[in-house]
Amino acid sequence: MLDPRSLAERSGEIAESCRRRRSQADVEAAVRLHAEVTARQTELNEANRRRNEHQQAGKRALSPEERQAHAAEGRALKEAVARVETDLAAARARFEAELARLPNFVHPDVPDGGEDDARELSRWGEPPRFDFEPQDHLQIGARLELLDFEAGAKVTGQKWYYLKNEAVLLELALQRYALEVLLQEGFTPYVTPDLARPEIVAGIGFNPRGAETQIYSLADADLCLVGSAEITLGGLYADSLLAEADLPIRAAGISHCFRTEAGAAGRESKGLYRVHQFTKTEMFAVTRPEDSEAMHQRILAIEERIFQGLELPYRVVDIAAGDLGAPAYRKFDIEAWMPGRGAGGSWGEISSASNCTDYQARRLRCRFRRKDGKRNEPVHMLNGTAISNARAILALLEIHQCADGGVRIPEALRPFTGLSKIGPR
């Protein structure tokens, strides 16, 4: 969420960011409702002050008649407070609903436009030219008995799958490889819960309820299946006051990720590209405000290092304003070349790094104390994919397929898979 007190002052800037994001949020309404809340708050403060004064007066000895009159007046003051409290709660609910709709600011360098307007920043590697007819990952996976979507559908449902044989080794090796890099980069590793409370889920910026939600909820407990370890890592720092010396914090979390993919039907989402469950190793960072942009670049650099190690040709794009999620101030995606995607291959998102500045931190109430600062400030929070396994496996199978029908394992994964090649068979 945005800083409620700076809404009026920055309303022009916020309106501009809503326009660029194609958000329907109404800054003017939020400003108006905020004024209403503060007016009611002032009223409540005054009513409480009167009540407190009255209570102080009741501490001395009183005659029975005086005591009775005093008690009656006390009850009246209490009712007055209750009335203002009701008004304040209603005003606050209206304000918070409007505030929650306001997205974060947008970094000035973020390109305008929507999904197709991301700006390409760089490329690494070359899309391979096969001297045979390449297959997509579903064909390879079926032929080498690595992926079983039919079993997934039978046992669980559409877009659920089994990993099998060497794909299982790949799944584990990817986690281990990602961790190897992240440990070198100073991250603290975590395996996090796969479930979280709805308040935490909402604090990170996922909407845990409603028709469009990406989040699964349990029927028998007030818990959600996490869509990313971003949720559980961010939750670590909810309701906390950090020392400046604690920052920056770098955490790496491995979790299963669950997504309903409501409304995603019909998108380019064949096979492993869009599934309901996958394993992901996630980076999460907490920084001082002045350090978040440098951290964002560093997270991107780590992602590039990881995909170079996997020998996957990729490009880096700066996501356009209209395609940013509400918490993201700026987002860099890494898109790997996927030969089986579309007709003749195309770029597909494989990794993503977002700087959410103080937007999540404010909602999670995560602040830090400067050495000589007067008031505590919200921290900045960032997240980035180290490796999202389903898509990484997709890309590895398609990029490293060989003429003989086998799949080459890149050097970096060999120590962790114990293999240099899958198949042929």
Place this chain on the structure above:
RNA sequence: GGAGAGGUGGCCGAGCGGUCGAAGGCGGCGGUCUUGAAAACCGCAGAGCGCGCGAGCGCUCCGGGGGUUCGAAUCCCCCCCUCUCCGCCA
């Protein structure tokens, strides 16, 4: 799942109807001492919100939500969490 004990400021911990926004300790900040540091001693310092140009004034907060009372950290109810024991289980 059952029984018991608890959840208090950045951390630990006392308080158990008005004298409490809360003792004490640790940690933090400033100072004295020292060539410097440590130790010792002295002092400062909770979080958040509203009003005010400002000095400042006021309000809220003792796990969360209700209730009793003129008055609740303190009494009652519900929920969440932690610990100990038992049960179950990989």
